[in-house]
Amino acid sequence: MDYHISDLRKYTRCPRSYLLEKADPEGRGVFQSYVRLDDEVSELAAEVLGITECFMGKRNDDPSLAMEALNxxxxxxxxxxxxGGLRIKVxxxxxxxxGFELYFLFLGLYPKDLDLQYYCDTVWVLEQLGIRISNMRIIHLNADYVRGETLDVQxxxxxxxxxYNSKNHPGKPLEETIRSNISDPTDLMAxxxxxxxxxxxxxxxxxxCSGRQMCRYLERCFLADREVPDNHISTLVGGTERFAMAEEGRQYLREADVSRLEGSPMQYAQVMADRNGGLFADRASLNGWMEDVTYPITFLDFxxxxxxxxxxxxxxxxxVLLFEYSIHILAADGTITHTLFLSVHDDRRELAEQxxxxxxxxxxxxxxxxxGAEKLRINELIAQFPEYTAQLKSMNDRMKDLQIPFTSGFVYDVRMRGGWTLKRLMSMMDDPGYQDLDIRQGMDxxxxxxxxxxxxEGIDREQIINELKAYCGMDSYATLVVFQWLQSILNESFS
Ligand code: SF4
Structure with missing residues (x-):
C-alpha cells in the first residue's frame, strides 16, 4: 500500500482517527482553518528565494517527472x-x-522539532532516491515583521x-537534528x-483528543461520557487516576480517593460539591474576588x-483583526443597556474609537x-493606536476575568460536568441561552x-449579520448572567 507522508503523521498521532478518516473520507467535512490564509504562501516564499523559473509539481504528478526535472x-x-511506498511533496x-539544498516551508513563527518525523521522512525518501542533500533550511514567517502600506515579502x-526551543529562541541545529533522527519508516508502514x-x-x-486542535471524532469516541451522571468521577478535571478509580467501583466524585488526586483547587471543589449535594462555594475567596467590583459594570466580549x-x-x-464587540452594562439600580459594534474589512480605528x-x-x-483574550486584544489596539493609550489602558486596568472564580475552584456545580465554558455555565441557568442561536461556537x-x-457569492449578508450580532450579544449577556449567579450564591450565604 502507498502512503503519503501526512498519513504517517496522522497514524502516529492516533491510529483510530487515521482509520476512521480512511473508512469515510467524506465524513471529515470541509476543513476550515482557524487561521486565515488568503495568499499562496509558496509563491511568496519562492519570491524570497529569488526563484524566477522552476519545475512546478502538481497534485497526482507521476514521481518520475520530478526525478527527470532534477537534471x-x-x-x-x-x-x-x-x-518504498512513501510519497512526499518537497x-x-x-x-x-x-547536490541539492532542501528548503522546508513552515507556516508559523517558530518551527520546533515536534514534527521531526515529517522532516526526517522527507530526507529519508530523497536520499533513498540517491538525491544528495548538501544543506537544509527552513523558511518561516517573521514574528518581528510589521506590515507597512504594502507587503514586504523579503x-x-x-x-x-x-x-526553535520552548522559549522561541533558536535551538537545535536543523540538519544535525534531522540526520540524527532519521529512521526507516518501512516497519511503521507495514x-x-x-x-x-x-x-x-x-x-x-x-x-x-482535545489538545490544541480538538479531534473531530471526540464526541463519537467518548459518547458514553455524555451519558454518565453529572457527578461521575470521569468528570474530575485533570485526574489521571479517574478512570482507574471508576473501574474499581468509585463511580462518583464524592467517592474519589483523595490520596490519588493531583490536589488542584478545582478537584477539591468538585469532590466537595458532590459531598455537599451538588454545589461548592468557597465564599470567602469568591467574596474577595467580588469586593472590588464597582458599578456601572461593563460585560465585554470581542x-x-x-x-x-x-x-x-x-x-x-x-x-488578529477585531471585527465585533458586544457590551452589556449593568447599572447600580439594576438597569441593563446593550450596545454592539460589527464591521466588515478593516475598521480597527472606528472600533477602538466607538x-x-x-x-x-x-x-x-x-x-x-x-x-487570554479581551486584555490581549485591547493591548493590541494600544500598540496600533497609541494615541488612545490612556483610555484603552484604563479599560484593562479595570478589567476582571470572570473565569477566575471557576478555574481557581472558588465555585463548582456538578452540572458543570468538569467544564466551565460560558455555554456550559449557561446551560445550568433558567435561560434559553445559546440554544436557539444559529451560531453557537466562536469559530463558527x-x-x-x-x-x-x-x-x-450567494450569501445572505443580512442573515449573517443578524447571526453574528445574536452570537456576540449572547456572549456578553451570558457573562452578565453568570456574574449575577455568582452574586446570588454570595447573597444566599450572607442572608
Ligand atoms: S478522539 Fe481521541 S481516541 Fe478518538 S479518534 Fe480522536 S484522537 Fe483518537
Missing amino acids: TYEWLCKARFSY PFLHRVEY KLFVISDTF EMDRARELPIPDPVRSSS EWERFAIPPYQGMRPFD LIRDIPEEGTVIAYNAE AVFRWRELDRDT
Missing part, C-alpha cells in the same frame, strides 16, 4: 517524489555544485538553519497495512479573525477569559464573518 531545472517547487529543492519571512485489515481500534484518551499573513498596515503575522465611547469611564469591566462566528469579508 534540467535549477529549482524544483512542490515536487512529488516516492520511495517545498523547494535547489541544485548546487555538490521581511515577511526568515530563513533559518535551526529549530504496521499501518496490518491495521487497515483489522477492525478499527477502541478509543484511547490522549492529548491528541470577536476577531486571525490572519497568517498581515492583510493591513500595522499588523504582524498571525495578528469602544472608548461605549465603555463608561468608571466601573469594572468584566470579560470571560479576559486574561469567524467562518460566517469570513464569508462576509470575502464577499462570498
Whole structure:
C-alpha cells in the first residue's frame, strides 16, 4: 500500500482517527482553518528565494517527472517524489555544485522539532532516491515583521538553519537534528497495512483528543461520557487516576480517593460539591474576588479573525483583526443597556474609537477569559493606536476575568460536568441561552464573518449579520448572567 507522508503523521498521532478518516473520507467535512490564509504562501516564499523559473509539481504528478526535472531545472517547487511506498511533496529543492539544498516551508513563527518525523521522512525518501542533500533550511514567517502600506515579502519571512526551543529562541541545529533522527519508516508502514485489515481500534484518551486542535471524532469516541451522571468521577478535571478509580467501583466524585488526586483547587471543589449535594462555594475567596467590583459594570466580549499573513498596515503575522464587540452594562439600580459594534474589512480605528465611547469611564469591566483574550486584544489596539493609550489602558486596568472564580475552584456545580465554558455555565441557568442561536461556537462566528469579508457569492449578508450580532450579544449577556449567579450564591450565604 502507498502512503503519503501526512498519513504517517496522522497514524502516529492516533491510529483510530487515521482509520476512521480512511473508512469515510467524506465524513471529515470541509476543513476550515482557524487561521486565515488568503495568499499562496509558496509563491511568496519562492519570491524570497529569488526563484524566477522552476519545475512546478502538481497534485497526482507521476514521481518520475520530478526525478527527470532534477537534471534540467535549477529549482524544483512542490515536487512529488516516492520511495518504498512513501510519497512526499518537497517545498523547494535547489541544485548546487555538490547536490541539492532542501528548503522546508513552515507556516508559523517558530518551527520546533515536534514534527521531526515529517522532516526526517522527507530526507529519508530523497536520499533513498540517491538525491544528495548538501544543506537544509527552513523558511518561516517573521514574528518581528510589521506590515507597512504594502507587503514586504523579503521581511515577511526568515530563513533559518535551526529549530526553535520552548522559549522561541533558536535551538537545535536543523540538519544535525534531522540526520540524527532519521529512521526507516518501512516497519511503521507495514504496521499501518496490518491495521487497515483489522477492525478499527477502541478509543484511547490522549492529548491528541482535545489538545490544541480538538479531534473531530471526540464526541463519537467518548459518547458514553455524555451519558454518565453529572457527578461521575470521569468528570474530575485533570485526574489521571479517574478512570482507574471508576473501574474499581468509585463511580462518583464524592467517592474519589483523595490520596490519588493531583490536589488542584478545582478537584477539591468538585469532590466537595458532590459531598455537599451538588454545589461548592468557597465564599470567602469568591467574596474577595467580588469586593472590588464597582458599578456601572461593563460585560465585554470581542470577536476577531486571525490572519497568517498581515492583510493591513500595522499588523504582524498571525495578528488578529477585531471585527465585533458586544457590551452589556449593568447599572447600580439594576438597569441593563446593550450596545454592539460589527464591521466588515478593516475598521480597527472606528472600533477602538466607538469602544472608548461605549465603555463608561468608571466601573469594572468584566470579560470571560479576559486574561487570554479581551486584555490581549485591547493591548493590541494600544500598540496600533497609541494615541488612545490612556483610555484603552484604563479599560484593562479595570478589567476582571470572570473565569477566575471557576478555574481557581472558588465555585463548582456538578452540572458543570468538569467544564466551565460560558455555554456550559449557561446551560445550568433558567435561560434559553445559546440554544436557539444559529451560531453557537466562536469559530463558527469567524467562518460566517469570513464569508462576509470575502464577499462570498450567494450569501445572505443580512442573515449573517443578524447571526453574528445574536452570537456576540449572547456572549456578553451570558457573562452578565453568570456574574449575577455568582452574586446570588454570595447573597444566599450572607442572608
Ligand atoms: S478522539 Fe481521541 S481516541 Fe478518538 S479518534 Fe480522536 S484522537 Fe483518537
